[in-house]
Amino acid sequence: MRDLIVLAVVGAGTYALRAAFLLTADARPPALLERFLPYVAPAVLAAIAVPGLLAPRGIVSVGETLPAVVAAAVTWLLWARFKQLPVALIGGLALWWLLEAVTP
Amino acid sequence: MSALSRGAARGAAPDTEGTRARPARDGIRDALAVIAAYVPFGLALGATLAATSVDPVVAWSSSFLVFAGAAQLVAVQLLDDGALPVIVVLTALVVNSRHLLYSASLAVHTRDWSRGWRAGGAYFLADPVYALAIARFEGREREDGAARLRYYVAMALTCWGGWLLLTAAGILLGGLLPATLPLELAAPLTFLLLLIPTLKSRATWAAAVAAGGTATLAAPLPLGLGLLLAAAVGMAAGAITERMSHA
Numbered sequence: 273m274r275d276l277i278v279l280a281v282v283g284a285g286t287y288a289l290r291a292a293f294l295l296t297a298d299a300r301p302p303a304l305l306e307r308f309l310p311y312v313a314p315a316v317l318a319a320i321a322v323p324g325l326l327a328p329r330g331i332v333s334v335g336e337t338l339p340a341v342v343a344a345a346v347t348w349l350l351w352a353r354f355k356q357l358p359v360a361l362i363g364g365l366a367l368w369w370l371l372e373a374v375t376p
Numbered sequence: 377m378s379a380l381s382r383g384a385a386r387g388a389a390p391d392t393e394g395t396r397a398r399p400a401r402d403g404i405r406d407a408l409a410v411i412a413a414y415v416p417f418g419l420a421l422g423a424t425l426a427a428t429s430v431d432p433v434v435a436w437s438s439s440f441l442v443f444a445g446a447a448q449l450v451a452v453q454l455l456d457d458g459a460l461p462v463i464v465v466l467t468a469l470v471v472n473s474r475h476l477l478y479s480a481s482l483a484v485h486t487r488d489w490s491r492g493w494r495a496g497g498a499y500f501l502a503d504p505v506y507a508l509a510i511a512r513f514e515g516r517e518r519e520d521g522a523a524r525l526r527y528y529v530a531m532a533l534t535c536w537g538g539w540l541l542l543t544a545a546g547i548l549l550g551g552l553l554p555a556t557l558p559l560e561l562a563a564p565l566t567f568l569l570l571l572i573p574t575l576k577s578r579a580t581w582a583a584a585v586a587a588g589g590t591a592t593l594a595a596p597l598p599l600g601l602g603l604l605l606a607a608a609v610g611m612a613a614g615a616i617t618e619r620m621s622h623a
Contacts, residue, residue, distance in 0.1 A: 275434045278461045282451050282468040283441035289472055291498035293479040294486055305480065307618075308611040311583035312481040313510050315610025316474050317571035319603050320503070322588030323595045324564030330595070340561055347565050348572060357569050358412035361562070365416060368561050 339371035399523040403531030406512070410504045411538035413569060416562035418539065421445050422546015428456035432547050439543045443536065444502050445563075446600075447471045448543075471600040474607060478506040485513040488521030493529075500532035507570040508535075578621060583614030 325344045326337050347364030354360065425435040430452050438448040451468040459467075478501050486494050508531055513524060575581050587610025594602030 274461070275430050275455050276437060278455060278464050279434065279438045279441050279451060281461075281465050282438070282447065282472075283443075285465060285469045286442050286444060286447065286472045286475060287499055289469070289475040290479050290501040291495060292476055293483040294494040294498045294501075295491065296483075307615045309477075309481045309484065310618075311580065311611040311614030312477045312607070313507060313574040314571065314580040314584040315587035315607045315614065316477060316603075317503075317507060317567055317574060318584035318588040319591035319606035319610060321564045321567035321571055323592045323602075324561070325568065326592050327595070328560040328564065332592075340564075343561060344565065344568055347568060351569055351572060357409040358415075360569055361413045361416070361565055364565050365559075365562060369557065372558065 335375055339368055339375060342371060343368035397519070397523060399519070399527035400530040402512075403508075403527040403529070404534050406508050407504075407531045407534035407538065410508060410535060410570075411542070413566050414504065414538070414542060416559050417445065417566055418542030419546040419549065420559040420562060421449055422543040422548075423550035424449060424546075425452050425543070426547040426550035428452055430455050436544055436547050439540050440536075442468070442472075443500065443539065444472055444475070445539075450600075467600075470604070473604060475501055475506075477607065482506065482509060482513075485509075485524060486521075489525055493525055497525075497528055497532065500536055502535070502539075503567070504570060505532045505535050507574070511573045577618075579614045579618040582617035583610040586610045586613035 325340050326332055328340045329336060343364045346367050347360050350363045351357070351360035422436075425438075425448070426432055428435060435452050438452060442448050442451065447468040450471050451464050454464045454467060479498065482501065486497065489497070505528075509528055512527055512531075513519070519527075571584060575584060587606045590609040591602055591606035594605050596602070597605070
């Protein structure tokens with residue numbers, strides 16, 4: 273019960289973060305902030321993706337980084353070629369498994 | 377049409393902006409493609425939640441209470457460690473603070489929605505929902521507010537239902553997932569695929585490169601603060617590049 277209450281409070285706080293600007297949409301965001309908003313998506317998504325691609329298990333090394341970067345490049349190429357998210361993801365992940373299996 | 381929805385539309389009947397637009401159908405189609413890409417991450421997350429001492433149903437309830445994978449993972453693992461409730465809440469909210477940026481970014485496109493729809497829509501503003509919505513809205517400046525709302529509601533509900541099912545499947549199947557198939561790269565690859573359609577200009581590239589580099593260097597920082605720092609550096613790099621290209 274205690275765990276459920278804690279998770280509900282986390283949920284309420286998360287909702288407040290998500291609603292903050294949507295519910296004050298009549299007031300425009302400050303001009304300074306507005307110049308930075310077009311870069312929220314590329315900045316945050318890259319900040320989540322890139323560390324995991326360079327160090328999937330938290331370590332940067334040739335054996336860890338190279339297979340992951342090659343798999344990421346192939347995922348990108350598959351996306352550019354087929355424009356299908358699942359195809360690109362499964363292709364990249366399968367290549368990574370293969371590279372992990374052949375590297376000592 | 378955004379690169380993301382154009383991609384997902386391959387093979388479907390051509391729909392043009394205007395009278396033949398089917399925003400709700402587009403939303404479901406784009407969301408299903410993202411859910412398919414989230415399968416490895418969702419299953420792995422569910423399996424990790426199931427491995428904690430937290431009651432599995434309570435752990436799964438975070439999928440609709442919080443609806444944000446990384447924060448669910450952090451919160452349930454801290455509960456498993458017996459951390460103080462206030463620590464659990466603060467840590468999860470720092471991890472989720474990027475949603476404040478999503479809110480500011482999306483608000484530009486939702487001004488003509490009623491307050492009720494904006495209040496309801498906010499609940500669903502998780503990473504993939506934000507990424508799909510912003511790709512669609514920035515790609516179709518002429519789409520009206522009602523069509524944008526239909527796209528958002530259909531897409532967000534589909535993502536939400538998919539996430540509840542995926543994490544439940546991960547919890548139920550947790551012990552059965554083959555340990556020989558490592559899934560550490562599934563989440564970064566999924567986010568890479570959400571990132572690619574946002575790279576539309578030199579400034580967005582600068583933002584992504586600066587943020588990605590900063591996040592990698594700042595990874596040792598606690599509480600996911602590296603992500604916040606990286607987001608700030610990336611947004612500044614984008615704005616500066618934009619300004620320099622107009623100088």
